[in-house]
Amino acid sequence: MTKVTLEVNGKKVSKEVPDHTILSVFLRDHLNLTGTHIGCDTSQCGACVVHVDGKSIKSCTALAVDVNDSKVTTIEGLNKNGKMHPMQEAFKKMHGLQCGFCTPGMVMSAIDLLKNKKNPSDVEIREWLEGNICRCTGYQNIVAAVKEAATKM
Amino acid sequence: MASLVGSRVERKEDKRFLTGKGRYTADINIANQTYAVFVRSPHARAKIKKIDTSKALKASGTVSILTGEEIATDKIGGLIAGWAIRSEDGTEMKVPANPPLAKDNANFVGEPIAVVVAESLDEAKAAAELVKVDYKVLKAVTSTANTMNEEAIHNGIEKNLCYDWLLGDREKVKEAFAKADKIIKVDLINNRLIPNAMEPRACVTDYNTASEEITLYTTSQNPHLSRLVMSAFGGVAPENKLRVIAPDVGGGFGSKINVYNEEIVCSWASKKIERPIKWVAERTESFLTDTHGRDHVTHAELAVTNDGKFLGFKNETIANLGAYARVFGTVTPTYLFGPCATGVYEIPAAYSNVKAVYTNTAPVDAYRGAGRPEATYTIERLVEKAAMELGIDKTEIRMKNFPKQFPFKQTLVHTVDSGDYVAGLEKAKQMSDYDSFAERKKQSEAKGKLRGIGVSSYFEACGIAPSAAVMSLGCGVGLWESAEVRFNPTGQISVFTGAHSHGQSHDTTFAQITADELGVPIENIDVVHGDTDKGTFGMGTYGSRSLTVGGIAIVNACKKIVAKGKRVAAKMLEVSEDEIDFKDGEFVAQKSNKKKTIGEIAFACYVPGQRDEMKSPIPEGDEPGLIETSFFDPANFSFPAGSHICEVEIDPETGEIKIEKYTAVDDFGRIVNPMIVEGQVHGGIAQGIGQALHENTEYDDTGQLVTASYMDYTMPRADNFPEFNLGFTCTHATSNPLGVKGCGEAGAIASPPTVMNAVIDALGGQEITMPATAEKVWEACKSMKKSNSKVA
Numbered sequence: 001m002t003k004v005t006l007e008v009n010g011k012k013v014s015k016e017v018p019d020h021t022i023l024s025v026f027l028r029d030h031l032n033l034t035g036t037h038i039g040c041d042t043s044q045c046g047a048c049v050v051h052v053d054g055k056s057i058k059s060c061t062a063l064a065v066d067v068n069d070s071k072v073t074t075i076e077g078l079n080k081n082g083k084m085h086p087m088q089e090a091f092k093k094m095h096g097l098q099c100g101f102c103t104p105g106m107v108m109s110a111i112d113l114l115k116n117k118k119n120p121s122d123v124e125i126r127e128w129l130e131g132n133i134c135r136c137t138g139y140q141n142i143v144a145a146v147k148e149a150a151t152k153m
Numbered sequence: 154m155a156s157l158v159g160s161r162v163e164r165k166e167d168k169r170f171l172t173g174k175g176r177y178t179a180d181i182n183i184a185n186q187t188y189a190v191f192v193r194s195p196h197a198r199a200k201i202k203k204i205d206t207s208k209a210l211k212a213s214g215t216v217s218i219l220t221g222e223e224i225a226t227d228k229i230g231g232l233i234a235g236w237a238i239r240s241e242d243g244t245e246m247k248v249p250a251n252p253p254l255a256k257d258n259a260n261f262v263g264e265p266i267a268v269v270v271a272e273s274l275d276e277a278k279a280a281a282e283l284v285k286v287d288y289k290v291l292k293a294v295t296s297t298a299n300t301m302n303e304e305a306i307h308n309g310i311e312k313n314l315c316y317d318w319l320l321g322d323r324e325k326v327k328e329a330f331a332k333a334d335k336i337i338k339v340d341l342i343n344n345r346l347i348p349n350a351m352e353p354r355a356c357v358t359d360y361n362t363a364s365e366e367i368t369l370y371t372t373s374q375n376p377h378l379s380r381l382v383m384s385a386f387g388g389v390a391p392e393n394k395l396r397v398i399a400p401d402v403g404g405g406f407g408s409k410i411n412v413y414n415e416e417i418v419c420s421w422a423s424k425k426i427e428r429p430i431k432w433v434a435e436r437t438e439s440f441l442t443d444t445h446g447r448d449h450v451t452h453a454e455l456a457v458t459n460d461g462k463f464l465g466f467k468n469e470t471i472a473n474l475g476a477y478a479r480v481f482g483t484v485t486p487t488y489l490f491g492p493c494a495t496g497v498y499e500i501p502a503a504y505s506n507v508k509a510v511y512t513n514t515a516p517v518d519a520y521r522g523a524g525r526p527e528a529t530y531t532i533e534r535l536v537e538k539a540a541m542e543l544g545i546d547k548t549e550i551r552m553k554n555f556p557k558q559f560p561f562k563q564t565l566v567h568t569v570d571s572g573d574y575v576a577g578l579e580k581a582k583q584m585s586d587y588d589s590f591a592e593r594k595k596q597s598e599a600k601g602k603l604r605g606i607g608v609s610s611y612f613e614a615c616g617i618a619p620s621a622a623v624m625s626l627g628c629g630v631g632l633w634e635s636a637e638v639r640f641n642p643t644g645q646i647s648v649f650t651g652a653h654s655h656g657q658s659h660d661t662t663f664a665q666i667t668a669d670e671l672g673v674p675i676e677n678i679d680v681v682h683g684d685t686d687k688g689t690f691g692m693g694t695y696g697s698r699s700l701t702v703g704g705i706a707i708v709n710a711c712k713k714i715v716a717k718g719k720r721v722a723a724k725m726l727e728v729s730e731d732e733i734d735f736k737d738g739e740f741v742a743q744k745s746n747k748k749k750t751i752g753e754i755a756f757a758c759y760v761p762g763q764r765d766e767m768k769s770p771i772p773e774g775d776e777p778g779l780i781e782t783s784f785f786d787p788a789n790f791s792f793p794a795g796s797h798i799c800e801v802e803i804d805p806e807t808g809e810i811k812i813e814k815y816t817a818v819d820d821f822g823r824i825v826n827p828m829i830v831e832g833q834v835h836g837g838i839a840q841g842i843g844q845a846l847h848e849n850t851e852y853d854d855t856g857q858l859v860t861a862s863y864m865d866y867t868m869p870r871a872d873n874f875p876e877f878n879l880g881f882t883c884t885h886a887t888s889n890p891l892g893v894k895g896c897g898e899a900g901a902i903a904s905p906p907t908v909m910n911a912v913i914d915a916l917g918g919q920e921i922t923m924p925a926t927a928e929k930v931w932e933a934c935k936s937m938k939k940s941n942s943k944v945a
Contacts, residue, residue, distance in 0.1 A: 018275070034180035035173015037403075039351045040436040044863030047351060075173035088171040092163055095828045098836065099656030100170030101351040101403025107171065126871040133863070135351050135404050136656045138839030138900075139871040141832055 004064045008033070009077030017064060024048040026064035027074060035075040035104050039133070046132030049105035050074045056112035058105075058131070075104035078111075086152040087111050087145070096145030098136035106132050110146045114153050120146070157665040157675060158891075161828040165675075166660040175401045178355040178370050179433045186357070186429040187216050189419055190277040192267040192284045193441070194259030197293035197513035197856020198306060201257055201286060204267060209283035214276030217426045218284065219418070220267040221256030229253060229421050230387045232412065234478035237627045238487050241319035241506070248315065249307035249511070251477040253387070253417040259288070260306060260476035261513050262856055263441030265414045268422060270430055293513040293856030297473040298450045300510040306476070313511045315474055315483065320491040320565055321467075321504025329465030329502035333456035337539045343527045344923045345448035345473070345850035346843075347866060348520050350655075352403025353434040354443060356416045358423040366394045367420050373399040374409045374653050375693020380685045382412045382480075389420045399683040402655035406840070407519035408443040409655065410695050411480050440861040445850060446520020448473040449486065449527050453494075455535040461543055461550045466495050466503040466564070468531055474509050475516035481695075482518045483509060488626040489524030489614075489696075492566035496532035497574050497612045497794060498554040503564040513856040519695060521840055521901040525613040533609040533906035541918050547608045547910075548582055551796075555610075559884070567614050569792040571884040577818045578610055578796040584880050585798040585816035593800070593813075603803040603934070604813075605915025609907040612794035615895035616888075617696030620786050633786035634698065635689040636706035638667065638714055640779035642759035644752035645677045651691010652703030653682050657897065658829045659699060663707055665825055666891070670711035671751055672738025689782055697793075697895025700825065705889045706785035713781035718754045724772045725749055725757060755779045791886045791894040795819035797838075797907040803915045805938070808931025810846060810912060817903065818880040822894040830896050831879055837900020838877055843869040844901075845908040849924050867924070 004021075005014040008031060015030050027033045027050070036059055039047035048059040051073040078085040087107050090096070097103040106129065113120060113128045120128065125146045126139065134142060169175050206218040232251040239245060255264050267284055271277035294303040294313060301312040330336060350372075357370040367390050373379045376397040384392045402409060419430045434442070449472050456465035472486030481489075491505030536554075540547040555574040562568050582588070590606045597604035617623070620631030637649040648667050652659060664678040681687050691703070715735050722740030723730040726747050734741045738751045749757075757770040758779040771777055800814040817834055824830050847867040851859040860866040885892030905923065912925045916933050 028180075033173065034177075035175070037177070037352070038179070039353065039403075040863050042436065042862050042864055044868075045351065045436075075171075079172060084168070084171060091171055092167040095164065095832045097167060097170055098658070098832060099351065099404040100166070100175050100401065101177065103170050104173055122876070123872075126874075129871040133351065133868050133870065135349055135406070135840070135868075136836045137832060138835035138837075138877065139874055140835045140877055143871065143876075 002065045004068055006067065007071045009073060019065065021064045022060055023062045023064050023067060024059040027059060033074050033076050037101055037104060039101065044133065046109060047102050047105040049108040049132065051108060051112065056109050075107060087149040090145040090149035090152065094141050094145040094148050096137065096142040102132060102134045106134065106142055110149065113146065114150055119150050157668050158825050160826065162661055162665055162675065162826055164658055164661045165664060166658065177352055177401045177403055178357060178372050181357045181370050182431070183357060183359050183429040186431050187270045187272060187426065188274040188277045189430050189432040190269050190281040191265045191415065192269065192281050192286065194255065194262060194264045194266055196259060196288055196290050197262050197295065198291040199259045199288035200291065201255060201259060201266065202289055203287040205285040206267070209269060209280040212276065212280040212283055214272040215269065215280045216272060217270045217422065218267060219422055221252055221254040224252065224254045224418070224421065225256055227421065228388060229417060232414065232477065232479060233382060233386050234483050235480040235628065236484035238316045238318055238483045240316045246316040246483060247310045248478045249310060253414040261515050262858055263438065263515065265418065268418050270422060270426060295512050295514055295852045295854065295856050297448055297471055297510065297512065300512050301508070306511055306513055310511060315478060315509040315511060317508045318487050319504060319506050322502065323504055325502040326465045326467050326504050330456045333464050334459040335457050335542065337455040337457060337535055337542060339453050339534050339538060341451045341453065341531060341534060342922050343447045343449040343451065343530055344844060346446045346520055346848050347440055347850055348406040348408035348443060348446060349868060350404030350406055350408055353436055353439045354409065354413065355433040356419050357429065357431045358419040359429040360423040360427060362427050366396060367424060368396045368398065369416060369420050370398045370400060371416050372402050372409050373397065374402065374405040374655055374695055376653065376683055377651055377685055377691045378693050379412045379416065383417060383420065387417045389417055397685045399653055405655045406521045407446065407523060407695060410519055411444055436863065437861050440866065441858055442515060444479055444516050444518035445475065446517065447527060448517050451531055453531045453535055455539055457539050457543065459543065461539070461545045461553050463498050463500045463554045464502065466500050468494055468505050470507045472507055472509045473512055473514065473517055475512060475514045477516045479516045479518045481523060482516060484627065485519050485524045490528045493525045493528035493613055494531055495564040496529065497610045499556050500564050505565065514852050521837065522898040523696065525898065526841065526902045526905060529609065529611045529902050530906045533910065537607065537910040548578055548587065551578060551608065551610050567790065567792065569612060570789060570887040572612065572792060572794045572820060573882060573884050574610060574794060576882045577794065577820055580880050580882060581796040581798050581816050581818040584818065584878055585800070585814060587798060590800065597802050603805055603915040605801050605911045605913070607799045607907050607910025607914055608796065609903050609910060610796040611903045612792050613899065613902050614790040614792055615697035615898060616701030616787065616791035617698045618702040618787050619789055622790065631786065632692050633784050634703035634706045635691050635782065635784045636703065636710045637689055637780065637782045638707065638710040640714060640755040642756055644755055646671065646673060647679050647681050648707055649681045649688025650703050650707060651689065651693065652699040653694045655694065657694060657699055662700060662825045662829060663704060666704055667707060667711060670708055671714060673751060697897040700893050701791045701889055701895050702785055702787060704893065705787065705891060706783045708890060709783035709785055710781045713783065714779060717775065717779065717781070718751055720772045720775060721754050721758060721770055722749045725770045787888045789888040791888060793819060793821050793894040793896060793899050795899065795903060797903040799907040799911040801911040801915055803930060803934065805934035808927035808934060810925060810930060812842065812875045812908070814878065815875055816878045817900065818882060819899055820882045820884055821896040822883060822886045823892040824881065825893065833896050834879055834900045835877055837898060838904045839869055839874055841901040841904025842874065842908055844923055845905045846924050847873065
């Protein structure tokens with residue numbers, strides 16, 4: 001067992017967990033933050049993307065203990081004063097989601113893109129999201145949502 | 154009040170999905186729950202000689218281990234085939250038993266043999282490793298084309314043949330072919346696909362020892378149907394003691410129609426161990442055991458005249474069912490395929506012959522489009538080849554054979570109520586700038602690239618329901634849909650539907666149609682689905698049926714609400730019922746212009762008395778309350794149609810294909826929410842392009858699934874697609890009062906032949922199989938160069 005201490009969505013948490021607990025499992029099973037989804041076991045699908053110290057990572061690629069003492073933001077932590085983040089608003093406005101399963105990872109990943117690049121082109125958006133698989137939307141409205149968010153962020 | 158039907162209303166369900174508040178099955182945990190891990194066959198075909206669980210039972214945390222032996226003793230039934238198909242010679246189809254845990258024989262890699270239940274997931278995994286199964290490995294049968302020549306994998310099913318089915322008239326076809334100037338022939342493989350809903354299958358089961366009720370949370374497209382099957386065929390529990398909840402479901406595409414082994418086993422096991430059980434598939438388990446799609450080998454011919462008129466059509470198809478026949482497994486390659494195989498054309502004579510075979514592979518069932526993509530691929534490859542061989546423009550040959558009058562009595566089964574195929578293709582031509590393709594081709598050639606254009610015109614039969622039709626086709630049950638519209642005393646409305654949304658946006662579209670029918674704000678309407686304890690029975694969501702069947706049941710229930718509201722208003726306003734008009738949520742007395750809002754009526758229906766008032770507002774013969782139910786069974790399928798045009802550019806040096814332009818023009822009748830329909834079309838096209846260019850399911854000779862992870866199975870990514878260009882035409886369906894047609898599958902039906910026709914056009918007519926990977930295309934480009942240099 002290992003003690004893992006993190007700041008998750010602005011709150012300090014500390015848990016004793018088995019050494020091999022990966023971050024996605026830590027968030028879901030130990031903190032009950034089930035907005036982070038697990039869609040594969042090979043770090044391909046991107047449904048589990050969260051921010052660690054402001055950067056997007058697939059939370060299945062890190063052990064919880066690896067990111068000890070860092071700041072983690074999950075999809076649950078994007079709301080500010082009850083208002084959705086501009087990226088969340090844009091996904092809603094542009095119909096960038098259908099079943100919703102890949103959505104948390106998509107949103108977290110897309111926010112990181114706009115942090116690095118203010119007005120990405122279609123090609124840049126599509127290339128950035130290459131690590132997030134969506135089976136519903138054909139990606140078109142996701143790209144539209146990211147562009148819409150770029151005008152607001 | 155402005156109509157909401159037809160508006161781009163933002164989705165009611167989005168906030169919960171966008172803020173991490175969605176509740177999927179894997180998010181559910183129940184106090185004192187245990188964890189299940191399945192021991193699965195590592196062999197495609199093997200006899201199970203012995204299962205030794207002794208070590209695993211002693212492992213830390215093990216609660217229970219159950220095998221096929223126990224499930225047989227408890228008389229728990231197996232998985233079922235939902236549709237009975239007869240062979241051409243009149244014999245019934247052959248269906249093997251499919252127990253939830255294999256007892257004597259394993260028939261595909263991943264088939265469950267035993268379940269290990271433990272205190273934690275880690276312990277369950279570790280104990281599952283300790284279960285020793287002694288197998289006698291047998292030679293696997295895997296090839297779709299050759300299976301009938303191999304040893305039978307199921308006792309008593311000769312040649313591995315489930316049925317040899319015929320639709321149409323062989324003699325008439327023979328005569329038509331004798332009159333033809335030319336016979337166009339194609340040999341096609343419709344590649345096997347794995348649906349890959351992003352949410353892996355899962356279930357959580359909870360048995361209550363006092364009430365003896367099992368609650369099953371599961372990833373299902375049709376919870377009511379699951380309960381029926383598990384109760385009637387599985388014998389897991391009587392229906393009143395089995396509650397099935399499909400909460401938020403992360404995509405289905407057909408793969409979550411079936412009741413699966415794990416749901417039956419965990420429900421039964423939960424009762425045995427008297428504790429909740431949770432099971433969540435790992436992605437590789439999904440690859441191995443979710444029902445797959447397609448997998449046809451087809452030879453097809455089209456008899457034509459020199460001026461491009463179609464005289465006759467036939468196809469000889471072998472369809473791979475996998476190891477077992479499942480719910481839609483047997484109907485997908487027959488009645489969902491054959492009737493659509495003559496496409497959008499007047500063809501005087503046709504037949505469709507399908508031999509369905511068993512192999513040692515995962516069961517094949519409905520996958521987005523189910524049969525209709527395979528049919529459209531067959532006819533549209535033939536038509537395109539006919540155009541090429543006859544030297545007729547590919548749009549002109551289609552126009553020439555389109556029906557010009559509706560209803561259109563299609564060759565084999567369907568009477569298509571409405572459509573305008575000419576208008577659709579004309580619009581697609583214009584939007585895709587079809588006429589100036591030659592210039593763009595020249596520009597590509599100047600860069601050393603190949604450019605091709607492909608067309609496909611499709612229709613499909615969806616809104617899977619009409620009981621009279623489906624029963625005559627062999628469905629085991631009628632297929633209608635139900636709705637209950639419940640006005641609460643204080644004016645909000647709960648709409649219960651038997652349909653199920655796993656991405657289709659029912660929370661929004663069903664609320665839109667309810668708002669319009671009842672004249673209430675959409676904010677006051679909640680759509681409830683996915684729980685057998687909430688709402689009446691229902692058939693679920695597949696076959697693009699939710700709106701055309703389930704939505705209409707809601708409309709009809711609303712009409713009953715208005716009818717009762719009129720009676721109540723008449724009494725309250727002291728006029729006769731026919732003097733009341735209902736508009737925009739108000740009941741108005743024609744002469745006096747006195748009004749009651751529908752909210753006031755609802756309140757009066759529930760609180761039918763006022764102080765110092767002796768008379769009740771409830772008319773004689775009516776009961777209090779304002780709740781109405783409707784079961785809708787339409788008169789016909791709905792028949793969306795359209796034309797898609799794709800343009801590709803190929804780099805002959807690398808074989809890389811770039812989709813330069815994709816234009817889709819579809820006719821879905823009246824559209825409730827254009828934003829949502831566009832999303833459905835985008836997703837469908839993307840899945841079809843996935844089939845055409847990227848996705849393939851590969852079993853090796855021993856029956857091992859080689860493509861069992863996202864590192865091996867190519868899922869289409871954002872950078873694989875261009876921006877799709879969508880257009881619509883509109884002819885109303887006549888089989889339902891809204892005039893709507895299904896839209897969920899159309900994209901996946903139309904796009905594979907559209908893309909492949911473009912690729913083959915670029916390759917100068919050279920046939921190539923799906924998926925047209927860079928390697929295959931590069932090889933084709935090489936042989937093209939060779940033949941060109943020979944000509945020179």
